[in-house]
Amino acid sequence: MASITMNNVVKTYPDGFTAVKGIDMEIADGEFVILVGPSGCGKSTLLRMIVGLEDITDGEMRIADEVVNDKAPRDRDLAMVFQNYALYPHLTVYENIAFPLRLAKGKFTDQEIDERVRRASTLLELDEHLERKPANLSGGQRQRVAMGRAIVRQAQAFLFDEPLSNLDAKLRGQMRTEIARLQRTLATTTVYVTHDQTEAMTLGDRVCVLRHGEIQQMASPRGLYEQP
Ligand code: ADP
Ligand code: ADP
Numbered sequence: 001m002a003s004i005t006m007n008n009v010v011k012t013y014p015d016g017f018t019a020v021k022g023i024d025m026e027i028a029d030g031e032f033v034i035l036v037g038p039s040g041c042g043k044s045t046l047l048r049m050i051v052g053l054e055d056i057t058d059g060e061m062r063i064a065d066e067v068v069n070d071k072a073p074r075d076r077d078l079a080m081v082f083q084n085y086a087l088y089p090h091l092t093v094y095e096n097i098a099f100p101l102r103l104a105k106g107k108f109t110d111q112e113i114d115e116r117v118r119r120a121s122t123l124l125e126l127d128e129h130l131e132r133k134p135a136n137l138s139g140g141q142r143q144r145v146a147m148g149r150a151i152v153r154q155a156q157a158f159l160f161d162e163p164l165s166n167l168d169a170k171l172r173g174q175m176r177t178e179i180a181r182l183q184r185t186l187a188t189t190t191v192y193v194t195h196d197q198t199e200a201m202t203l204g205d206r207v208c209v210l211r212h213g214e215i216q217q218m219a220s221p222r223g224l225y226e227q228p
Pocket of ligand 2: 039
């Protein structure tokens, strides 16, 4: 687990457009922060700068008190879940979840991998589906496998980019409950981008409203609701 701190973080794209205009934000160890705001306000850009997929033009990004501005994504020890959770179709659920650990060649023994995969699959209620292929799973089960891949790494923080936006309303509700339960169990620092009001108001400890690359409001869901 780790805190995430931004000091005057700026992103100007090569075409000269400044998408993020000097953001100061402090996310505590174990905190769950939701990023909301209209399309184009800079949510994805901010998330991508935390993960390291996008360079920071100015300012400072710290993870667990360490400046990561020049650190490659693979050295940041973060786990990202996208809306288009690309699972490997030819691999079983078990191997899909194990994949990030197998990728870190030699770092984990088969026994360690097995323990981690089984812990994640129990947490996500995937125990009965470990030998199946993604094509034979429901949308919600596939999304859970994608989360399993994030959990299994025991990363310092989770980053979600609209993870539920491709699911139907009923599944979204179920997965929302699932994510809330996971957060209570794992208490991992989380930054979560969404368009969905219900997700914003029910999942986060705090909600950050972005507008034109600036923080318009940042408060608890209740505090946000009570502000004019
Ligand atoms: P959001 O995720 O809130 O929809 P984005 O972070 O994707 O917003 O984009 C913020 C702004 O930056 C938008 O105006 C978008 O057009 C612009 N933008 C995103 N990526 C690039 C890029 N590679 N080059 C130039 N402008 C970009
Ligand atoms: P989202 O709203 O989910 O961020 P977008 O359609 O805005 O999705 O962006 C999809 C991809 O296109 C991203 O990789 C983003 O960086 C890039 N992009 C977005 N806007 C621009 C832009 N104005 N110029 C170049 N690339 C862009």
